[in-house]
Amino acid sequence: MNTLFIKNMVCNRCIMVVQNELDKLGLDVKNIRLGEVILDKALTTEEKKKLNEALQPLGFEIIDHKKSRIIEKIKNVIIELVHYQDNDAKTNLSDLISNKLNHDYNYLSNLFSEVEGTTIEKYFIAQKIEKVKELLVYNELSLSEIAFQLNYSSVAYLSNQFKKVTGLSPSHFRQIRAVKRKSLDEV
Incomplete structure (x- = not known):
């Protein structure tokens, strides 16, 4: 194989x-x-x-490069965690990554920062914000439900993090997206 x-x-x-x-x-x-x-x-x-x-x-x-493979594995663990798993349990990100890749987290963190120019934590936050955007656009969940689903400690914390990353509040983002979208009969 x-x-x-x-x-x-x-x-x-x-x-x-x-x-x-x-x-x-x-x-x-x-x-x-x-x-x-x-x-x-x-x-x-x-x-x-x-x-x-x-x-x-x-x-x-x-x-082909070993370091690049490790970086890609870290990204895939985070993407899978944020976008494809039900986050019922609070997961310690450093433990999860360290266990999945069988490496010391400090080594992985330093390697990721060196190669990607950002930290694992910032990459994780960026993925979570992308998931929040996706859920806001679907407009099926309240902000409180989104915060719960993505393991934010509070709606306020989610909102602050969202605004820090995007420059917009979640509700403003949802309004802008709603204005841009046309219903099917308007297309």
């Missing part, structure tokens, strides 16, 4: 797109998940080149 690490795989649609490219090239996939593809056999240099050429126009690329 051979494991490939793919940069920028952040959602289920990404998995489908990468799977499609692997199928086109006739590569047998054992398992595929965010940022990672497990193949039955190692790729030849030519197969790897063809795959990378097929993935790059779609915004993906094979990661």
Whole structure:
């Protein structure tokens, strides 16, 4: 078996797109998940080149550098936590990342900051704010429900963090998005 690490795989649609490219090239996939593809056999240099050429126009690329793979794994853990898991339990981010990657958190944190130019915590907050934006646009949950779903200690804390990152209050963001959207019969 051979494991490939793919940069920028952040959602289920990404998995489908990468799977499609692997199928086109006739590569047998054992398992595929965010940022990672497990193949039955190692790729030849030519197969790897063809795959990378097929993935790059779609915004993906094979990661060969060990540090880059670690960074991508950290991002995928955070994305999965924020966007795809029910956050019923309060999770200590540093413990979660350290356990998932089997590395000391200080090492991971320093590496992430060095390579990305931002901290893991800021990246985590940015992902949470993107999720808040998504939920605000859907307009199905109250701000209180969104705060609860994303494990914010209070609506006020969520609002302050949202405003710090976006420059807008959540309610102002929701109003702006509502004005920009047209109903289907207006399109």
